[in-house]
Amino acid sequence: MDSICPIGLQCATEISALLSPPSPLxxxxxxxxxxxxxxxxxxxxKQDGNFGKGLYADMDFKEGELVLKDPMLVGAQHPLNKIDCLVCSFCFCFIGSIELQIGRRLYMQQLRANESHGCEVGSSSKHCHEMDSSDEEESTQQCTSGSSKTKVPLPEGIVESLMNGQLVLPFSEKxxxxxxxxxxxxxxxxxxxxMSCAEADWGSSHSLLCTGESSDSARREALLKFIKHxxxxxxxxxxxxxxISSTMLMYRKLKAVSLEEQMKHNTSCVSNHCNLSILLEAWKPISMGHKRRWWDCIALPDDVDSSDEASFRLQIKMLAFESLQLLKTAIFDKECEPCILTDVDFVMYSLCGFPVTLS
Structure with missing residues (x-):
């Protein structure tokens, strides 16, 4: 498929530089x-021709000795996993309390069950009790207020007490x-x-992706559409x-440092134009891990015949294009245009398929 948008032609040099694989050196x-x-x-x-990059030891380590502790390049909690646990959005350690974790999980499961089966929050559902025996076991796993034959309902208010800290479980202090x-x-x-994790996440990506009230209303609406999609x-x-956001923010930080240095030496500079060398530096962690475009390397689903593979990959490619349009509306930055192009032949969403190593 040819380029969908002419912006790719306007930034052809920048795109070519960003997509050029780094040399072995x-x-x-x-x-x-x-x-x-x-x-x-x-x-x-070390680089292996058959398996890619690998981590090798050139000395002996003792059992239990820490070999490497490295922050992830980017990470996100799976939306479905958010039902099961509350974790730090930056380092992903468990937070809150044992009671909050259990209460929140029960509450989220109850909400999901209500959406699936029409149950009313905090009360037994007539629908759950009217299901036949073949469906009852599955239903009681999803409805916290399910049939008393297979599951004892929680006392009223127990979930709220767990979440607000009024109920303390035995030995939870340990x-x-x-x-x-x-x-x-x-x-x-x-x-x-x-706060250190909150500030680190804000500085690395979340400041561009936050949908809080402090965000511009138009940008917030665009972000919500992107997230929904x-x-x-x-x-x-x-x-x-x-x-994408981390690359943009890193570019801004690096450029600010560069401008400050130029001002110290009274060097004239234009601050509203893209500096390709700085953009390449901000992009470097991505370039070291990127292998192939997501739509080219994603596994073919079992229900898709091999004869339909080309059509399937085109659909996935268009899906990425649709998503990028929504994101571009929310966080577009003219200086970082090559990173968030509407040209789907480049779209940085291709990074979705790469493995990250030591970045």
């Missing part, structure tokens, strides 16, 4: 510098968790284990949005 230097910055010794990254810190932007979706189609787009 550049890869070697990148990971050497990364390991050095992390204070790691005794390990190195499993203390860090308190949940809400998103500084007030979105109500992101929570953290500490991702949840209804493929939530991998949420992860791709984080990668």
């Amino acid at each position: 550049q890869v070697q230097k990148y990971y050497h510098d990364l390991l050095t910055a992390r204070g790691c010794s005794g390990i190195k990254v 499993f203390s968790l860090p308190p949940a810190v809400p998103c500084p932007g007030g979105c109500g979706e992101a929570y953290y284990c500490s 991702a949840n209804e189609t493929n939530d991998i787009f949420l992860l791709a949005a984080k990668a």
Whole structure:
């Protein structure tokens, strides 16, 4: 399929530079510098022609010794997993309390059951009791107020007591968790284990993706449309949005430092034009991990015949294009245009298919 949008022609040079694979020497230097910055010794990254990059030890380690602890490049909790547990939106450790975790899970399961079966929150559903025996077991697993034949209903108010801290479970003090810190932007979706994680996430991507009241109303509406589309189609787009946002924010930070240095030396500069060298530097972590476009490497589903593979991959490609349009409306930055192009032949959503190593 040809380019969908002419913007790709306007930024052809930038796109070509961004998509050019780094040389073996550049890869070697990148990971050497990364390991050095992390204070790691005794390990190195090597390239294997058949298997790609791998982590190798060049010294003996003792049993139980920490070999490497490295922050992830980007990460996101699966929407369905949010029903099961409340974790820090940056480092993904459990937060809150044992009681909050259990109460929240019961509450979320109850909401999902109500949406699926028409149950009323906090009360037994006539629908659940009228189901035949073949469906009853499955129903009681999803409706917390299901049939008393197979499941004893929770006392009224127990879930609320768990969530608000009024009910303390035995020995829960032995499993203390860090308190949940809400998103500084007030979105109500992101929570953290500490202010340091909240600030780190805000600076790396969330400041562009927050749907809180502090965000511009038009941008917030566009983001909500993007999130809704991702949840209804493929939530991998949420992860791709984080990668794009992190690249944009890193570009801004690096450019601000560059402008400051130029001002110190009285060097004239234009601040509203894209600096390709800085954009390439911000893009570098992505370029080191990117392998193939998502729609080219995604596995063919069992229910799709091999004769329909080309059509399937085209549909996936168009799905990514639709998602990108929504994201572009929300966070578009002219200087970072090559990273969020409407040209689907480039679209950075291709990163959805790459494995991240030491980035």
